[in-house]
Amino acid sequence: MSTTPVLALRGICKHFGAVQALIDVDLEIHAGEVVALVGDNGAGKSSLVKVITGVGPADEGVIEWQGRTVRILQPRDARELGIAAAYQDLALCENLDVIGNLFLGREVRRLGVLNEVAMEQRTRELLNTFSLHIPDLRVPVASLSSGQRQGIAICRCLLGEPELILLDEPTASLGVQQSVQVLDYIEQLRERGLGVMLISHNLGDVKAVADRAVVLRLGRNNGFFDVTTTSQEQIVSSITGATDNAVTRRATPEWEL
Amino acid sequence: MTPPEPPSAGPSSGATGSPGREAGQWRKDLVEVARRRLRGGELGSASVIVALAVIWAVFESLDTSFLSPRNLSNLSVDIVGTGLIAVGVVFVLLLGEIDLSVASVSALAAAVFAAGNVRYGIPEVPAVLLALAVGAAVGAIQGFIVAKVGVPSFVVTLAGLLGWNGLTLYVFGGQGSIILDDNGLVVTLTHYYFHDVAVAYGLAAFGTAAYFLLSYRNARRRRAVGALPTRGMHEIALRTLALAAVSFAAAWTLNQFLGLPLALLIFLGFLVCLDVLLRRTTYGRRIFALGGSVEPARRAGIAVVSVRVSVFMISSTMAAIGGLFLASRITSASETASSGNLLMQAIAAAVIGGTSLFGGRGRTWSALLGILVIQSIASGMALLGIPVAVQLMITGVVLLAAVIIDTLARRTMHAHGWA
Ligand SMILES: Nc1ncnc2c1ncn2[C@@H]1O[C@H](COP(=O)(O)OP(=O)(O)OP(=O)(O)O)[C@@H](O)[C@H]1O
Numbered sequence A: 001m002s003t004t005p006v007l008a009l010r011g012i013c014k015h016f017g018a019v020q021a022l023i024d025v026d027l028e029i030h031a032g033e034v035v036a037l038v039g040d041n042g043a044g045k046s047s048l049v050k051v052i053t054g055v056g057p058a059d060e061g062v063i064e065w066q067g068r069t070v071r072i073l074q075p076r077d078a079r080e081l082g083i084a085a086a087y088q089d090l091a092l093c094e095n096l097d098v099i100g101n102l103f104l105g106r107e108v109r110r111l112g113v114l115n116e117v118a119m120e121q122r123t124r125e126l127l128n129t130f131s132l133h134i135p136d137l138r139v140p141v142a143s144l145s146s147g148q149r150q151g152i153a154i155c156r157c158l159l160g161e162p163e164l165i166l167l168d169e170p171t172a173s174l175g176v177q178q179s180v181q182v183l184d185y186i187e188q189l190r191e192r193g194l195g196v197m198l199i200s201h202n203l204g205d206v207k208a209v210a211d212r213a214v215v216l217r218l219g220r221n222n223g224f225f226d227v228t229t230t231s232q233e234q235i236v237s238s239i240t241g242a243t244d245n246a247v248t249r250r251a252t253p254e255w256e257l
Numbered sequence B: 001m002t003p004p005e006p007p008s009a010g011p012s013s014g015a016t017g018s019p020g021r022e023a024g025q026w027r028k029d030l031v032e033v034a035r036r037r038l039r040g041g042e043l044g045s046a047s048v049i050v051a052l053a054v055i056w057a058v059f060e061s062l063d064t065s066f067l068s069p070r071n072l073s074n075l076s077v078d079i080v081g082t083g084l085i086a087v088g089v090v091f092v093l094l095l096g097e098i099d100l101s102v103a104s105v106s107a108l109a110a111a112v113f114a115a116g117n118v119r120y121g122i123p124e125v126p127a128v129l130l131a132l133a134v135g136a137a138v139g140a141i142q143g144f145i146v147a148k149v150g151v152p153s154f155v156v157t158l159a160g161l162l163g164w165n166g167l168t169l170y171v172f173g174g175q176g177s178i179i180l181d182d183n184g185l186v187v188t189l190t191h192y193y194f195h196d197v198a199v200a201y202g203l204a205a206f207g208t209a210a211y212f213l214l215s216y217r218n219a220r221r222r223r224a225v226g227a228l229p230t231r232g233m234h235e236i237a238l239r240t241l242a243l244a245a246v247s248f249a250a251a252w253t254l255n256q257f258l259g260l261p262l263a264l265l266i267f268l269g270f271l272v273c274l275d276v277l278l279r280r281t282t283y284g285r286r287i288f289a290l291g292g293s294v295e296p297a298r299r300a301g302i303a304v305v306s307v308r309v310s311v312f313m314i315s316s317t318m319a320a321i322g323g324l325f326l327a328s329r330i331t332s333a334s335e336t337a338s339s340g341n342l343l344m345q346a347i348a349a350a351v352i353g354g355t356s357l358f359g360g361r362g363r364t365w366s367a368l369l370g371i372l373v374i375q376s377i378a379s380g381m382a383l384l385g386i387p388v389a390v391q392l393m394i395t396g397v398v399l400l401a402a403v404i405i406d407t408l409a410r411r412t413m414h415a416h417g418w419a
């Protein structure tokens, strides 16, 4: 593509002890584009999300934000750039209530004290967007169903006007209606010109909303696909390793051996 | 205009985004809210209040001077020193940590003040500031080792308990104790009473009115934007009445003796300010978040280390302040100030009052409730002439009961998916 990507990763490596979770991973996300990141369990998708959000910074590699090389060493760095994420493990504070969780780290204040009313109002608006019905916003989130908790994690990353949103299996525990709404909302985000990275094992969802799909396999890039022109089977065989795709060879000629 | 109808029935403010919400649904939600609230936490402080009432009733029936204005007035001053230390302990417990050094730090602060003021002739105000600075510095050191180096707080503050105790002995230099200036500022703290009856009544009236106005305004604001009220108007009225009854009864009792003690006023001031800090500010929200789980808080961009260090500094500084009040009460600073069960009392007060040992749950007011229970038992048994040995055992049993309740509460919360 001709325009500068919002986010570009080049040669990202990340290891946990002896495990190489990410090896030389490249990725680009443009504004107004939904990129699906797919791969089998343990392929390194969540690790890549954590690299981008500064939760688990990369060992090696370059991160470019809107064409500028940046260092993301802690969560605050990513947040200041405008990166928000809904993590696979949700990362909610169990003893805080819904509002406390949504606004954690970016509380609304009035005369120096928390403005609970404003935060509650905004929370209700967001929850309504996804038809989440939570009667009492004051109970600890530990007492909510996992779908409700996931909804909160998604709502949380929409606060604070991010430019890039990373969704790690956002619909894994959502109901049918809520899943549809999340997918619809992803399309709205694209129309508003945001960059979205969607991680999902549901290739139907990927087909439905994503523009491009990036396949990770055993911590390495294993294919870049244009979703509209690629069949589901091609993506599946790339995920499972049945093919090492021609596109990949062209994109990263030296990726193996 | 406060119609009893739910907001969706009136001219909708639109901002709620739920024009279709049915009146029935709204009511159901309200009931659900009330039910959950009752199950979580609110029962905890209610049970302490009941326990306190029982303790007072028992002692009063055994010895009629227990509820005399004189005894209650003394009780209200006796709770202040340890109570202030306990407030600091509440903060550390909220993080899910422990501070075993508070008693040693309180003795150290008193020693620094006494030595500075009496022995070296430093004026009182700078000497007090020096003592508080020592407290804050101790907290900074211990907090840094816990938060940055990662040593368990139990071990760090246990080392502190010994180390600061040693430093206290060093400051005294074998002198044993230092008598404070009788007319000095620090001694005044616990020996001054507002003899004018208007002060105690005025404070009771002011507190009640402020509570009512704030709750009422809050409820109105929530109603205006269609949010579920945290408390209904009936509940606000009931709570205001209860608060009025307690505070005017306390004011009346204190006025029967010498009037409102300055120390009690200061203690209440600390409780209110720190309660606002904990529940109404960003900083307090962060403490709760860290007490629940560190990783989500870190991912939300919270500066984990500095919040944790600052909490240890609050704990040590409150210990230093408490130490000055304890010294003030006996008009001397002594080597043995931290001995006995001051540490246990401070921690027990926080826990008995309903602050969880497991972090993330508690309020500053639990320090007040807990220390009232402990001091009431001590005072009642002293009146009855029960030996200290028995007092210690009974306080131990009460503490154990509180911890068991805390653990069971946490278990049921887990069972309901609450913790
Ligand atoms: N904190 C960690 N400590 C040690 N190893 C880790 C850690 N996080 C991830 N790994 C390892 O890194 C590899 C990639 O894990 P990751 O969670 O990124 O996979 P994933 O693609 O998100 O899988 P899934 O589809 O199951 O969510 C795995 O082999 C995993 O064991």
Ligand SMILES: [Mg+2]
Binding pocket: A045, A046, A047, A088, A168
């Ligand atoms: Mg994952």
